[in-house]
């Protein structure tokens with residue numbers, strides 16, 4: 101939960117600033133909360149497309165409903181959260197991926213999670229004072245991922261605009277990763293094996309969805325190729341291992357982008373612009389390649405990919421094929 105501490109700090113700061121300008125017609129804290137959800141949806145949507153575009157080739161897969169859930173308890177200011185969003189239950193849908201399984205099942209933003217598989221979600225007594233925490237929603241996310249992993253349709257109970265309804269969700273398997281926006285101005289991104297994290301500063305920096313897809317595809321590649329356990333298992337020469345995983349993530353990223361309908365050339369234009377502008381940031385450490393080397397590597401990989409025939413617009417990424425064969 102350490103990562104969320106930064107989010108709380110940032111949102112609390114926005115809250116303090118907003119109290120000072122309460123006269124403004126549009127509450128800036130409400131606007132900041134809504135902007136965060138809009139960014140989360142943008143990231144979730146790009147992540148979903150990347151994960152479903154290469155679903156057939158991934159060894160690591162899960163069933164993603166294509167929703168952004170939020171817990172009113174995760175916001176520093178409960179009153180503002182309730183003004184900014186509809187919460188039909190303390191944990192509700194913040195936003196839905198267009199065309200995703202949850203959206204197609206008829207769910208809408210504001211619909212509140214009441215239970216699953218006949219069990220009522222345990223919300224517990226409300227604390228006397230509001231303490232922001234993500235424990236509850238993290239626990240639920242894990243529980244639902246486990247239920248969905250059994251491969252059968254799961255009956256979710258939701259409070260909707262038209263009353264309490266049972267919604268049967270049976271999402272297709274896609275490449276396994278979750279995605280979340282880390283509220284920080286620093287341009288940064290990361291992957292912990294299960295989730296891809298992109299800072300709001302980096303979301304604001306990219307020119308378009310293709311560029312954001314380049315960043316997300318690189319981080320997603322780390323998760324799909326199990327780089328985290330490989331780095332952890334390395335007894336010596338960690339720097340070399342990390343450098344190798346960085347090169348793999350770059351190479352796989354352009355295949356993931358193309359399979360999802362994003363322009364792989366955006367990976368080159370993004371890293372070029374980013375490298376020239378900063379020369380620092382995510383890729384400054386000695387474990388990472390210089391941006392000129394990365395761009396040359398991406399060029400080579402895009403050319404190699406373009407020389408192979410596509411089936412229904414998709415190509416099997418060699419790194420994912422090798423990863424499947426590893427078992």
Ligand SMILES: [Zn+2]
Pocket residue numbers: 318319322346349
């Ligand atoms: Zn990386």
